[in-house]
Amino acid sequence: MAKTETVRVETVAQRWLPPLDGGTLLMAVLIGFMGFYVLYPLLLILINSFNTATIAEPPVYGLKAWREAFNEPGIWRSLWNSVKIGIALQVVALPTGVFLSWLLARTNIYFANAFEFGFWVSFFLPNLATTFGWMLLLDPSTGLINNWLRSVRFLSGLNFDIYSFWGIIWAHIMANGISTKVMIMTPAFRRMDASMEEASRMSGANSLTTMLRITVPAMTPVIIVVFLLSVIRIFSSFETELLLGVPWGFYVYATKIVDLARQEPPLVNQAAALGSVILLFLVAFIPIQRRLIARRQFTTITGQFKPKIIDLGVWRVPATIFVGFVVFLLDVVPLLSVFGGSFMTRFGFFNLPKTWTMEYWRMALSDPRILQALQNTLIIAVSAATFGAFFFSLVGYVLVRTKLPGRGALDSICWLPSAIPGVLSGLGLLWMFLGTPFFRPFYGTIVLLVIALVLGGVTLSTQILKANFVQLGNELEEASRMSGAGFWRTYFKVVFPLMAQTMVLVAVLKFSFASQNASSIILLATSETRTLSLLALDQIAAGYREVASITVIYITLLTLGVALIARSFGLKVGIRAD
């Protein structure tokens, strides 16, 4: 009895005075670094929303920014617009995504694998490319499709204006609205125990009833995850609204922040007030999201089942045509449109004396601005990819493998960036770099953009790495430790080589995201550090569509191209819900 007492006292003492060993130190460094990196800029936004002085002046605190910001009806409207777009998009895209995943995974449509690849391609197509591609087709006056409609006798009254609410929704659906969902849900649908459907058939239900009452409801956990991933991104959406909304005065959350920050004089404090509103929303929402995702009520996966698929019968060909048409709209149409645009003297004008030209390509290949942007993009994407893969593998490893205190906190910090709109983190970093004397010299350099973009994929990277560490099984490392290797030696000699493939995968994903991102760097870049995406946005805004086509093709090559190369080397480049 007395003995146990002593032991207990010892443990309590240990808890109060943690030994300052390497592990705790590592954890402290990681939390400190990630916290400073992720949380401090957000804190700055919150603080500066109460600051009435401009950036780089001594702060004066007051409620002026809040008062001004919310007296302006445009702010409220932009928030409401974001919500409206989010709702309308999900109402269309979620059922479509579920239906497409079901067709791909559970039925005998033709070319299911090829179509799934088509959705994968669509996922890696930059938003900018799809939006721009559809712009060229659905511009109310010069759009190819609208011109064609005017020339057809009975359809001449039709005009699809992409510069409209539903135009924005359409562009979102064509960009990532459907493809992300299909990419996540199709494998999940495929893993479902087929005997659940067969049990329904034996109970007397036909294929359709079985899909509606058994398959889809049984997949609810995955569908909820996908839905929450979309909901949390409502306020992040940027490029599409910038291209399609701003020209007719339609602002959403992210475009409004950029608009405020870029006014002359800049209304950064109002932007901060607007930013803080969403921070509060996220603080409430992220824990709910995490709990819902973590508490996956039921597993629908069993070890032993045959991947038995449903015979669509007479619907097999129509269903194949339907999915094929969706993939055509998602991949082929925007790519052809952008590609064609780069070779046309004036996009959409087929009756010019000289319809086709190589002039723009000749210009683009020597244009110093494009070359500068290409160089910037490559530097940023490569640095974000390498740094991200190394650093976040360490974070993932610490989270999965060690028993160090503070893992929960670190994990939470890693979850946060996925929910924070890129524009907002850009704004926070702007403040951090302008407001902290130590960092001020970095302002206007490319380092700033690298820092912003490494952050971009924190959540996804750590999730992928964590999943792989869990899969790896820790006996291999334990064997190394038992052989006498320490933590770091084990990490570099055993973990690192085993995880090499996953880390390349993470690097590819980060490279791809970094080279197309615009929202998190738009407030940080100067004309010297401008990337291809920002250049393309500027070119489109200035009306140089043909040249912009070429810039967009460059971006597409960097994102989709790199992903395709990685895939051809056998890397399973993609995202997963679990």
Place this chain on the structure above:
Amino acid sequence: MSFLRVQNLLKTFNRVVAVNRLNLEIREGEFFTLLGSSGCGKTTTLRLVGGLEKPDGGEIHLGDKCLVSENKRLFIKPEKRDMGMVFQSYALWPHMTVFENVVYPLKLRGIRGHEAEKKVAEVLGLVGLAGLEERPAPALSGGQQQRVALARALVFSPRVLLLDEPLSNLDAQLREEMRRELKALQRRVKVTVIFVTHDQIEALSLSDRIAIMQTGQLEQVGNPEEVYYRPATPFVRDFLGKTFLLPGKILGIAAEQVKVAIQQFEASPLCIQRTNLSASGNGLSGVGQSVIVAIRPEQIELWVKAPEGKPNMVPANLQSVQFLGDRYEYTVALGSETRVLVSPASRHLKAGEKIYLELKSEGITLWPKDA
């Protein structure tokens, strides 16, 4: 005429024949088992009957109704066959409660409200789950999930109940319990059952008749005693229970008995009753023919000293003794084979001792050598 008739049934997967021109006749109300090792085509046969697979040839009739016929291009969908099925994984729908799972087939048949509730309560009572209606399906133990799956398959009084290895996911003790309950339940409900298993104890204890399958074909159909004691083929003989196989030669054939010399050890020739010649043993004719003598361990009596005047005594070597509480297990080498004999009583024997085995003549069967 039989209740369920399977004629010339053929099913291939990527040119591998899973069910090879199979014929079956199943009587109304009987508990019929398809027994075989994995990959023998038993589950495919069951799924063909249920309509979850389309055959490449042959016909299936239920009563006077044709369910599927390759020639007539007829295929009744599974939902129209009026058969209940319990899957190996139970396939309970995780987004539904017990009640919702069980009431689902009734809803699809237009039975709702009070009548549906009554039927669900009845069938849940039958499987011993009364009161668990509102539980979510995943919150049940394996045995309970099994019962819900059974209730769901029975609730609409199907004409045939298909069971695909329903007990294989349960632990040993629960499996034994469910086996007893399943049998009692079938007696009460009187539904025709087709049961697929690879477990011979399940097959022997539950079935009215057993069909033993191998490579998509039937080896033997018969009641449990028939297939166990009168195996028609060497496959059935070796598949069910354990047997010693001893090569020998026929020395003489009398009116009642056949005398066989065993080549592997020194012993007087065995006397085997002529009635015990295997079903396929018609080829046993000539004196001097090489044969196989088969005997099950439970037909062997163990002796410490050879008693006087008993026939068919052979010396053997005791390799080990194990005490299992209620019984002893003796590992015995006989010829080139080693088998375990079970005896309730201790005989104070030690490993390595020489013992005598009495091969009871009524338990010995004789097979042609080349079979």
